[in-house]
Amino acid sequence: MSNPSDVFECQWRPSRCLLRLYLLVLALAMPAPWLADLPLWSKLLICALLLVHAAWLLPRHILLSSPQSFVGVRRDAFGWSLQRADGTWQAVQLRPDSMALPLLVVLRYRLPGQRFSRGLCIPRDALPTEQHRRLRLRLKFSRRRWAEPVASASE
Numbered sequence: 001m002s003n004p005s006d007v008f009e010c011q012w013r014p015s016r017c018l019l020r021l022y023l024l025v026l027a028l029a030m031p032a033p034w035l036a037d038l039p040l041w042s043k044l045l046i047c048a049l050l051l052v053h054a055a056w057l058l059p060r061h062i063l064l065s066s067p068q069s070f071v072g073v074r075r076d077a078f079g080w081s082l083q084r085a086d087g088t089w090q091a092v093q094l095r096p097d098s099m100a101l102p103l104l105v106v107l108r109y110r111l112p113g114q115r116f117s118r119g120l121c122i123p124r125d126a127l128p129t130e131q132h133r134r135l136r137l138r139l140k141f142s143r144r145r146w147a148e149p150v151a152s153a154s155e
Contacts, residue, residue: 011072012126014064100136
């Protein structure tokens with residue numbers, strides 16, 4: 001695992017548990033404005049914003065049906081890369097606030113040239129058990145896991 005030329009790669013699928021959790025939270029959030037003492041226009045605005053958020057988030061982060069969705073991760077001699085649904089790889093810098101827990105992996109990353117970090121949630125049911133365990137081990141014990149990505153020869 002400490003050999004920098006050792007390549008690790010895995011692809012995940014949409015998580016049913018994450019979908020159920022998001023829909024449950026959305027179902028609880030939708031009636032909340034109607035229980036509050038708010039004007040009608042703000043209740044409608046809040047519900048519209050919740051639906052817009054769901055329409056944006058579901059295909060990109062939960063159903064993984066958008067071409068911009070990340071569906072895989074790779075660690076090689078050039079650093080960490082994320083795979084988009086369209087098959088392209090994007091070099092990323094992992095952030096120290098990434099977490100590797102038995103139930104889920106939270107990948108915090110920053111794209112080169114961007115200021116802010118982003119995050120990915122990879123639940124246990126999105127990967128085979130052995131792949132999920134190997135990903136957690138890579139995140140916990142890889143050398144230089146927070147390093148900037150190195151430009152590859154193909155770029």
